[in-house]
Amino acid sequence: MPSLSDQPLIHHLQQFEFKTLTEVPDSHAWPVVNDHPHGDDAVPVIDLACPDAARLIGQACEEWGAFQITGHGVPVDLLDRLEAQTRRLFSLPTGQKLKAARSPGGVTGYGIANISAFFSKLFWSEGFTIVGSPHDEARKLWPDDSAEFCGAIEEYTSWMKPLGCRLMLLMLASLGLSEGEIDWAVPSNDTTHEAPAPVIQLNSYPACPDPDRAMGLAEHTDSSLFTVLYQGSVRGLQLLHGNHPTRRARWVTVPPLPGALVVNVGDLSHILSNGRFQSVTHRAIVNRTQTRISVAYFYGPPAHFKIAPIEKLMGPQQGPAYRAVTWPEYLTLKRRLYNQALASIRLPTEGEEESRTNTSEIITAAYTRRHGEAKV
Numbered sequence: 001m002p003s004l005s006d007q008p009l010i011h012h013l014q015q016f017e018f019k020t021l022t023e024v025p026d027s028h029a030w031p032v033v034n035d036h037p038h039g040d041d042a043v044p045v046i047d048l049a050c051p052d053a054a055r056l057i058g059q060a061c062e063e064w065g066a067f068q069i070t071g072h073g074v075p076v077d078l079l080d081r082l083e084a085q086t087r088r089l090f091s092l093p094t095g096q097k098l099k100a101a102r103s104p105g106g107v108t109g110y111g112i113a114n115i116s117a118f119f120s121k122l123f124w125s126e127g128f129t130i131v132g133s134p135h136d137e138a139r140k141l142w143p144d145d146s147a148e149f150c151g152a153i154e155e156y157t158s159w160m161k162p163l164g165c166r167l168m169l170l171m172l173a174s175l176g177l178s179e180g181e182i183d184w185a186v187p188s189n190d191t192t193h194e195a196p197a198p199v200i201q202l203n204s205y206p207a208c209p210d211p212d213r214a215m216g217l218a219e220h221t222d223s224s225l226f227t228v229l230y231q232g233s234v235r236g237l238q239l240l241h242g243n244h245p246t247r248r249a250r251w252v253t254v255p256p257l258p259g260a261l262v263v264n265v266g267d268l269s270h271i272l273s274n275g276r277f278q279s280v281t282h283r284a285i286v287n288r289t290q291t292r293i294s295v296a297y298f299y300g301p302p303a304h305f306k307i308a309p310i311e312k313l314m315g316p317q318q319g320p321a322y323r324a325v326t327w328p329e330y331l332t333l334k335r336r337l338y339n340q341a342l343a344s345i346r347l348p349t350e351g352e353e354e355s356r357t358n359t360s361e362i363i364t365a366a367y368t369r370r371h372g373e374a375k376v
């Protein structure tokens with residue numbers, strides 16, 4: 001499996017010249033993009049102003065791991081400016097964008113998604129990651145002219161912080177938990193409960209001459225507690241829905257709704273809720289005529305805070321299904337293990353523990369019968 005640092009720079013340069021391509025090169029040609037049946041069931045749309053919002057959110061987190069929100073208060077003209085500035089960034093000449101290229105192993109700046117390292121084919125997309133302030137990265141792109149871009153990002157972040165808190169509290173309320181039980185969920189001035197660092201990922205999926213053979217962003221779950229996604233007006237986000245024993249999971253397109261935002265449940269909420277909330281597998285596909293952009297805001301806990309299954313949510317016979325991790329620890333696991341990260345911190349259930357003990361007792365007894373006392 002190639003790692004990003006193994007790829008020669010020239011490969012990176014070619015990777016981003018999408019505009020000049022009249023066909024999908026072999027480096028970007030995926031064998032099967034439509035690998036699951038498609039469903040026409042619809043991801044829930046929830047009005048945050050509705051009195052029943054917490055219950056509906058809880059239901060959506062359990063059944064879908066995702067929902068769309070309206071009534072969130074983020075001004076439409078801010079979303080328009082955010083989209084315009086994102087398009088402006090990706091329209092820059094490749095050489096200019098590469099001045100802000102993410103360094104190998106780095107987090108911020110221009111580049112391809114980390115998970116690209118797990119695939120032999122490249123994605124039909126470009127990304128730009130901002131952690132905290134956008135100024136340093138933006139100055140590399142526009143040395144004298146980054147104010148409008150930074151203004152849009154900072155204003156958007158200032159709306160996302162309270163919206164993130166509000167969503168977190170609604171998710172917790174749906175589980176019967178109060179603010180006091182999870183005090184880090186609400187940032188305070190107290191330095192032990194620092195606000196989570198905002199992480200924003202800008203994505204661009206250029207129009208593609210052969211969209212059935214290209215992949216915008218391959219299937220993944222997000223590592224965050226949840227991700228708030230602005231997807232403009234161009235379709236492309238798909239969720240894997242209904243992992244049912246009797247029915248194959250289906251890809252469901254999340255239709256862009258004017259002014260709505262998508263919320264994807266991430267792995268940390270899956271862990272926190274001991275698997276009651278599902279982190280949603282999702283991907284982005286591309287189309288022939290329109291460049292699609294999206295802006296993902298990853299909402300996570302303060303860096304030092306250990307996320308573990310909440311005891312109150314476990315039944316009397318039930319233990320934690322996952323070990324505790326901080327967000328930075330989990331991000332490192334995700335980089336290393338991709339879609340095995342969650343499984344790597346799974347703890348055996350009591351039944352599994354028992355059958356493992358039984359198995360090891362049987363093996364030990366068989367060893368003793370054949371060879372005398374076991375060495376281990």
Ligand SMILES: C=C1C[C@]23C[C@@]1(O)CC[C@H]2[C@@]12CCC[C@@](C)(C(=O)O1)[C@H]2[C@@H]3C(=O)O
Nearest residue numbers: 113114115129199201220222223224298334
């Ligand atoms: C906080 C983060 C989440 C993310 C890794 C990152 O440091 C910034 C980029 C994020 C992203 C976006 C595309 C999909 C994803 C799996 C990836 O490769 O980079 C996510 C990462 C994640 O959720 O782990």
Ligand SMILES: O=C(O)CCC(=O)C(=O)O
Nearest residue numbers: 201203231237284294296
């Ligand atoms: O572009 C999209 O719709 C999805 C983006 C995404 O999943 C991500 O940035 O993690």
Ligand SMILES: [Fe+2]
Nearest residue numbers: 220221222282
């Ligand atoms: Fe994602």
